[in-house]
Amino acid sequence: MFLGSHAPKLDEKGRIILPAKFRDELSGGVVMTRGQEHCIYVFSTREFEALHDKIRQAPVTSKQARDYLRVFLSGASAETPDKQHRVTIPSNLRQYAGLSRDLVVIGAGSRAEIWDAEAWESYLAEQESVFSETAEEVIPGLF
Numbered sequence: 449m450f451l452g453s454h455a456p457k458l459d460e461k462g463r464i465i466l467p468a469k470f471r472d473e474l475s476g477g478v479v480m481t482r483g484q485e486h487c488i489y490v491f492s493t494r495e496f497e498a499l500h501d502k503i504r505q506a507p508v509t510s511k512q513a514r515d516y517l518r519v520f521l522s523g524a525s526a527e528t529p530d531k532q533h534r535v536t537i538p539s540n541l542r543q544y545a546g547l548s549r550d551l552v553v554i555g556a557g558s559r560a561e562i563w564d565a566e567a568w569e570s571y572l573a574e575q576e577s578v579f580s581e582t583a584e585e586v587i588p589g590l591f
Contacts, residue, residue, distance in 0.1 A: 450555030482523035
C-alpha cells in the first residue's frame, strides 16, 4: 500500500528517485500513465496487470469505456528503476502533468501519484475544505 507524501526533485534527464518507502513495491518495475486532475499514476507492474485484467472486462460497445481506455492506456509507459532507484518519466507524461523540478509523490493506496509541487498544493488547498465538510457517506462503510 502506498501512503504519505514525498518531495523528490526531477533531474535534468527527466528522472526521479523513488521514495524509499515505495521502493520494495516498485523494484520489479513500474507502469506510469495519465492520471485524473493532471497527475501521473504510478502502479507496480503487478498492480497494473491486475488493473488491466479488470479493464479488459469493459464492454467494447460502450463509447465511454472505449474513450477512457484510449486515454488511460495510450499514455502508459513501463519503466524499470535503475540501481539508484531512479525512473525516467517519459516526456509526454511530464508535459501532461506540467511537471517542473519540484514534485510531490503521494501514496494513494494501490498506486502512487506524481504531481507538480505547485499543482499539488493548489489541489490540496481546494480539496481541504471539501474534505472537512463531507457529511455524507462518500465511501460506503468507511465511517
